[in-house]
Amino acid sequence: MIYTVGHSNYEIDNFIKVISSYGIDFIVDVRSSPYSKYCPQFNRENIKDSLKNIGIQYLFLGKELGARPNDSSCYYGGRVQFDLLRKTELFKQGIARLKDADSKVCLLAIMCSEKNPIDCHRTVLISRVLKEEGIDVKHIISDTEVIDQSQIEEQLQKKFKLEPLLFDSENAAQERVAEAYEKQEEHITYKQNVETKIGSEY
Numbered sequence: 001m002i003y004t005v006g007h008s009n010y011e012i013d014n015f016i017k018v019i020s021s022y023g024i025d026f027i028v029d030v031r032s033s034p035y036s037k038y039c040p041q042f043n044r045e046n047i048k049d050s051l052k053n054i055g056i057q058y059l060f061l062g063k064e065l066g067a068r069p070n071d072s073s074c075y076y077g078g079r080v081q082f083d084l085l086r087k088t089e090l091f092k093q094g095i096a097r098l099k100d101a102d103s104k105v106c107l108l109a110i111m112c113s114e115k116n117p118i119d120c121h122r123t124v125l126i127s128r129v130l131k132e133e134g135i136d137v138k139h140i141i142s143d144t145e146v147i148d149q150s151q152i153e154e155q156l157q158k159k160f161k162l163e164p165l166l167f168d169s170e171n172a173a174q175e176r177v178a179e180a181y182e183k184q185e186e187h188i189t190y191k192q193n194v195e196t197k198i199g200s201e202y
Contacts, residue, residue, distance in 0.1 A: 002098075002108050002130060004122045005140040008115035012041040012050050019056070019109060021143040026057045026105040028098055030112050030122055032066030042113075059101060064094025067121035068190045078192040082125045082185050095129060102135075109140065117141075118159075123152055124184050156180035 003022060007015055019027070027047075034044035041047065048058040063070075067080060074085045085091055102108045110127075114120035117127075117139035127137040127149050137149040157163060157180045164173060 001136040001138060002102055002110065002127075003138050003140055003146070004110040004112070004117055004120075004127060006112055006115040006117065006120060006122075007039065007042045007047075008113070009039055012047075015042075016050065016054060018140060018143045020054070022109075022140060022146070023107050024056065024109045026059070026101060026108040027051055027111050028065075028101060028108060029058065029060045029062060030065040030067075030094075030110055030126060031062045032068035034060060034062055036113065057105065059097075061094050061097060064090050064097065065126055067125065067188075075192065080189045080191075082121070082189065086125065086129055095126075095133075098126075098130075099133075099135070117147070118152055118155055118184070119188055121188065123149070124181060124188060127152070128181060153177050153180065156184050159184070 003024060005019060005024075010018070029044065029047070034042075034047075036042050041050070044060060051058045069080065069085055069088070069090070071085075071088055071090070074080055074088065076084070098108075098110070110122050112120050112122040114122075117123040123139060127139070130137050131149045138146045139148070139152065140146050157176060160180050160183045162176045162180050164176065168176075
């Protein structure tokens with residue numbers, strides 16, 4: 001099982017309290033750029049040191065699993081395409097490293113910035129791939145609430161009014177879930193502007 005968590009604007013003590021309540025002992029940072037103007041406590045060096053002080057390991061995989069890749073082949077019309085991104089060797093390597101780390105520790109959590117998992121690529125991209133590979137993914141909402149990836153899929157279908165039919169086939173159900181993911185991807189994926197370099201920001 002793998003957890004995910006968004007650091008949002010937590011104070012560092014509150015963030016540590018949340019992840020500690022689930023026994024997390026390994027954080028994998030999947031931000032493309034692990035720096036925050038408004039929450040410097042989550043800058044790469046700062047969060048790594050804070051976690052190290054309480055015995056939690058930290059691994060940065062933003063290059064491999066971030067939502068703003070440097071690979072121009074992952075963009076169409078200036079917008080990141082998750083279906084292209086997930087096919088790259090770098091992304092596949094990142095997933096392999098994530099799974100390898102998970103096999104060696106007690107409880108691992110993928111960390112990004114968005115508090116609500118439904119609005120983050122850690123859910124719509126990474127967790128989707130993990131679920132397809134048979135890994136149970138749970139999203140930390142607070143120190144008392146988690147939801148799993150199947151619940152996320154239900155939320156997405158409701159959001160886009162893709163409710164199941166009375167006599168739904170398995171293929172129809174899978175297609176509906178895929179459509180819900182694609183629609184949410186349109187809402188959250190990064191789009192370049194003419195003055196922005198690929199992969200230069202969060």
